[in-house]
Amino acid sequence: MSFYKILQEKFTWERIKDFIYSRESIHVENALSKPEKSAEDFATLLSPAAENFLEEMASTASKITRQRFGKTIKLYAPIYLSNECTNSCVYCGFNRKNDIERKTLSYSEIEKEATIISSQGIRHILLVSGESPNVVNMEYLKEAVNICRKYFSSISIEIYPLSEENYYELYKEGVDGLTIYQETYNEKTYSQVHPAGKKRNYLWRLESPERGADAGIRTIGIGALMGLEDFRTEEFFVGMHADYLMKNYWKTHFTISFPRIRKAAGNFTPHQFISDKNLVQCMLALRIFKNDAGLVISTRESSEFRDNILPLGVTQMSAGSKTEPGGYHNEKHTGEQFEVEDDRSVAEFVQSLKDKGFDPVNKDWDRAFLNTAS
Ligand code: SF4
Structure with missing residues (x-):
């Protein structure tokens, strides 16, 4: 059964929401006591009733994370290739209706950005772009990847859905x-x-992770933009999507992100305010439910928040990020997707991780050892 069918037949939004908001302390105690967590237990850990158990959840999540990932934090940085976009997502600074300076990096500019980022020690790059297939087409993307291969051992993409x-x-x-x-x-x-x-x-996007996994991509990140919907119900669906993918694509590593809506051109007001406590609860519930999923926190979050959540389950963090095309080599910063909250340099962030007893990991993959590498 496809995940979409599961959503339609088994996990309808209103039913799940009612279930989450009906949970009581006794249900949370019961869920926490079980070695294996069911979907119902996961929903319970996301409930308002579970807010009184955050300390216990933090201790469990922390133990699971140490056991599975040690004290490692994988680092990455984004290169924004283009802020041109044909879509009009109401929450995004790149919305085609926003009056921002539009730019697509030339190949030499991609090389400049790659040189700067790699000189800071970063070996995992994330190539980001709006949806403008006439400009950022397959030929452009392949060349961008080719350039980045000279500088980075791991290359991820965050672009529009592909076949x-x-x-x-x-x-x-x-x-x-x-x-x-x-x-x-x-x-x-x-x-x-x-x-x-x-x-x-909706469906073309929902099934993108499966198409990517079928194509052989080894790490796939999913998530929901926090602030568009009731966050407890939303994160339940994120968890169930991760559960479905991990069961059906066991060779692929899945990660989950928790992006909160940030200030951007267009001045979109989130439909729901997500507090630090809310975000932490979601992270803990997901760690306890999906022990092996990577959990990602980007520079959307403040340095203080990122430092505080280190022991709780996070495994991957961006560092030194710029969110506009050319942001690393241009003095002038315009046309960004959203405002970065943690503006520490890579070196400062790495030092801060070490001071707290964590191991920053720049390289955990090298395609040179992959038989199918071209
Ligand atoms: S960049 Fe992505 S999120 Fe932003 S408007 Fe385009 S499609 Fe929407």
């Missing part, structure tokens, strides 16, 4: 990671916040 064939083409070129957030799993809200453009196609 399995196109993912395979990029995989052959050197892409080993894919990040694609569903934004919201609530189909009705999805259509409201994506009023125009190709992104309106």
